[in-house]
Amino acid sequence: MSNGKQLGKLFGAQLKMMFREKQVWFWNLFFPIILMVIFMVIFGGGGGSDFKAKIAVVKPSATEASDMLEGYLRQVPVLEWKSEQPITAEEADEWVKDKDVDAVIVLPGENETTLGIIVNKENERSATTQAIAGILDKFVQQTNYQVAGVTPTFSVETTAVSSGSEDLSYVDFLLTGMIALAVAQGGLFGMVDMVEMRRKGLLKRLRLTPVKMGLFGVGGMMVRFILGIVQIVILSLIGVFGFGAKLHLDFPTLIVGFLVGALAFNALGYLFSSFSKSIEAYMGMANIASFLMMFLSGIFFPTSGFPEWLVPVSQVLPLTYFVNGIRDGMVYGSGIASADFWAGIGILGAWGIVAFALGVLIYRKTKIEVR
Amino acid sequence: MAILEVKGLRKAFGSVQAVEEISFSVENGEVFTIIGPNGAGKTTTLEMIEGMQAPDRGTISISGMTWDKDADRIKTIIGVQPQSSALFDLLTVEENLDLFGSFYPHSKQSSEVLEMINLTDHRRKNVKSLSGGQRQRLAIGLAMISDPQIIFLDEPTTGLDPQARRNIWDIVLKLKELGKTTILTTHYMEEAEKLSDRVCIVDQGRVVTLDSPANLIDSLTKEREVRLYFQDGESAAAETEQVAKGDSTVVRTELDGSSLKLWSVRPEETLYGVFGFTKEKGYRVEQVSIREMSLEDVFIAFTGKEWRD
Numbered sequence: 001m002s003n004g005k006q007l008g009k010l011f012g013a014q015l016k017m018m019f020r021e022k023q024v025w026f027w028n029l030f031f032p033i034i035l036m037v038i039f040m041v042i043f044g045g046g047g048g049s050d051f052k053a054k055i056a057v058v059k060p061s062a063t064e065a066s067d068m069l070e071g072y073l074r075q076v077p078v079l080e081w082k083s084e085q086p087i088t089a090e091e092a093d094e095w096v097k098d099k100d101v102d103a104v105i106v107l108p109g110e111n112e113t114t115l116g117i118i119v120n121k122e123n124e125r126s127a128t129t130q131a132i133a134g135i136l137d138k139f140v141q142q143t144n145y146q147v148a149g150v151t152p153t154f155s156v157e158t159t160a161v162s163s164g165s166e167d168l169s170y171v172d173f174l175l176t177g178m179i180a181l182a183v184a185q186g187g188l189f190g191m192v193d194m195v196e197m198r199r200k201g202l203l204k205r206l207r208l209t210p211v212k213m214g215l216f217g218v219g220g221m222m223v224r225f226i227l228g229i230v231q232i233v234i235l236s237l238i239g240v241f242g243f244g245a246k247l248h249l250d251f252p253t254l255i256v257g258f259l260v261g262a263l264a265f266n267a268l269g270y271l272f273s274s275f276s277k278s279i280e281a282y283m284g285m286a287n288i289a290s291f292l293m294m295f296l297s298g299i300f301f302p303t304s305g306f307p308e309w310l311v312p313v314s315q316v317l318p319l320t321y322f323v324n325g326i327r328d329g330m331v332y333g334s335g336i337a338s339a340d341f342w343a344g345i346g347i348l349g350a351w352g353i354v355a356f357a358l359g360v361l362i363y364r365k366t367k368i369e370v371r
Numbered sequence: 372m373a374i375l376e377v378k379g380l381r382k383a384f385g386s387v388q389a390v391e392e393i394s395f396s397v398e399n400g401e402v403f404t405i406i407g408p409n410g411a412g413k414t415t416t417l418e419m420i421e422g423m424q425a426p427d428r429g430t431i432s433i434s435g436m437t438w439d440k441d442a443d444r445i446k447t448i449i450g451v452q453p454q455s456s457a458l459f460d461l462l463t464v465e466e467n468l469d470l471f472g473s474f475y476p477h478s479k480q481s482s483e484v485l486e487m488i489n490l491t492d493h494r495r496k497n498v499k500s501l502s503g504g505q506r507q508r509l510a511i512g513l514a515m516i517s518d519p520q521i522i523f524l525d526e527p528t529t530g531l532d533p534q535a536r537r538n539i540w541d542i543v544l545k546l547k548e549l550g551k552t553t554i555l556t557t558h559y560m561e562e563a564e565k566l567s568d569r570v571c572i573v574d575q576g577r578v579v580t581l582d583s584p585a586n587l588i589d590s591l592t593k594e595r596e597v598r599l600y601f602q603d604g605e606s607a608a609a610e611t612e613q614v615a616k617g618d619s620t621v622v623r624t625e626l627d628g629s630s631l632k633l634w635s636v637r638p639e640e641t642l643y644g645v646f647g648f649t650k651e652k653g654y655r656v657e658q659v660s661i662r663e664m665s666l667e668d669v670f671i672a673f674t675g676k677e678w679r680d
């Protein structure tokens with residue numbers, strides 16, 4: 001039978017095997033989806049809704065100043081009022097403890113000039129508390145200027161920018177991170193079949209036939225590419241339609257990044273399989289690698305917040321370059337022409353080549369033990 | 372003409388000498404069985420012949436070809452069922468056969484093989500859900516898919532129930548009818564005796580003996596054990612023993628209560644004389660048996676019965 005026909009058969013058989021294995025479905029699709037949804041709901045603001053803080057106001061006495069401050073506060077758009085009427089100090093304590101409100105603002109009483117914020121101890125350092133404090137601070141400052149009758153000369157306006165598109169949001173960042181992670185894990189964990197095939201004597205059995213093992217590998221890789229494409233499509237659909245992610249696709253960049261990355265991570269999986277005597281050993285190794293990279297490669301959070309000593313570690317990990325490549329191709333909408341992109345692809349490719357070469361060497365050296 | 376010729380094979384794994392010196396040749400169309408205790412070197416020998424291990428010394432010639440020169444061609448004329456039934460568990464019976472068939476330049480129709488291994492009704496079943504006997508039959512089917520000249524079956528019946536074992540015997544006999552050469556290993560002497568044209572007993576990495584089962588049994592001993600049980604008690608047995616001792620065909624006797632054992636080179640002649648005497652005396656003989664010698668006796672005689680582990 002010709003090579004092409006043989007490859008077709010091998011590809012078909014491996015495709016069937018992959019889609020019949022429930023584990024594949026769980027780990028390569030269900031698990032990344034769950035992980036992405038959780039992260040997006042917690043950190044992504046759940047569908048791009050704006051920041052809102054629920055508050056109430058305590059007004060010890062109705063003075064001119066407190067009336068005026070209350071009036072201004074009601075105009076701050078991000079504050080949501082739990083109660084239209086001012087509440088008592090006791091009620092305020094109760095509401096904060098029960099987390100009915102994010103904060104209670106205590107307006108100044110007679111002959112007082114300070115505004116108070118009551119927050120739950122648990123939330124003392126939360127982003128919401130910080131934001132409310134920030135808003136109040138600015139608000140008090142503005143009021144002071146007005147009372148003093150001066151106009152501020154300088155003001156700060158923050159605009160978030162990223163390379164390429166103006167509207168890169170955390171959701172886009174997370175979506176592309178999850179896609180890279182899912183494809184990488186597909187490779188890292190996917191070679192568990194090899195361990196199982198070796199343990200059961202199937203690799204040995206194949207060597208008794210004239211089949212070309214290279215074709216078997218190519219067929220398997222084609223199947224993994226298909227799985228990767230399915231992952232990208234499904235995660236993107238959920239990200240875009242469920243969480244409002246905005247993609248700027250650049251197909252040449254995406255295709256190059258995806259192919260090189262998928263090959264590199266499958267090569268790593270192949271290397272792990274070469275020295276794993278059992279499925280447990282293999283899974284342990286793949287898990288360690290995947291966890292380390294998940295947090296050190298900027299999947300969920302940008303690496304810029306890392307302590308300085310950690311940066312070099314992040315800079316050698318292949319997932320760092322893979323996720324950058326995927327982001328270049330999916331949200332930055334650029335890359336194929338940039339030197340940075342190709343440097344990253346080069347490092348990724350180097351990881352793949354070294355891992356594959358080592359794997360081949362170890363497979364040749366170790367005698368296959370069949371149980 | 373010898374289709375397989377093995378000369379002076381030797382193989383060590385580290386300090387363990389697995390195969391010391393093994394030579395034999397197998398004729399076209401033969402069922403050739405290798406038996407031996409665990410660790411005798413059977414599997415290592417087979418793996419060297421199948422090209423999975425390189426021998427430290429010695430030569431293997433398969434249909435005039437050698438592994439170092441004609442590996443690809445040899446692979447197309449041999450079919451192997453390894454000890455561990457290595458199958459693609461997530462594929463169906465038919466898909467396994469089709470896939471393996473695609474590895475060879477010429478292969479049989481999977482329907483034909485399915486018929487031979489009697490799995491036609493189960494062809495759409497996932498391998499996962501097959502019974503042990505069905506798995507083993509499929510493994511043999513995969514060894515036959517390329518219509519090879521030589522088929523290696525490494526302990527095909529180990530761990531199977533009696534029915535499943537007999538099903539496998541049927542397949543081996545069918546292969547023989549088709550003129551295929553079969554190299555078999557087994558732990559069941561009954562099986563070796565029933566199926567093989569020749570049996571090769573291997574122990575501690577050497578060929579201990581090699582012949583047809585019948586010749587091996589004959590060569591073991593000329594005497595047969597005859598056992599008689601007397602209803603009339605010890606005295607009748609003792610008197611008969613004295614008479615039998617005078618018979619030239621009887622080599623040795625043994626008396627145990629009412630039961631008498633005779634070792635005779637011509638059992639029918641001995642019994643004729645013995646029954647003449649008992650009839651005359653009116654002694655009643657309750658049970659008579661001539662113990663059949665089997666391959667198992669040959670095996671034990673050659674490999675000993677001491678504990679090995």
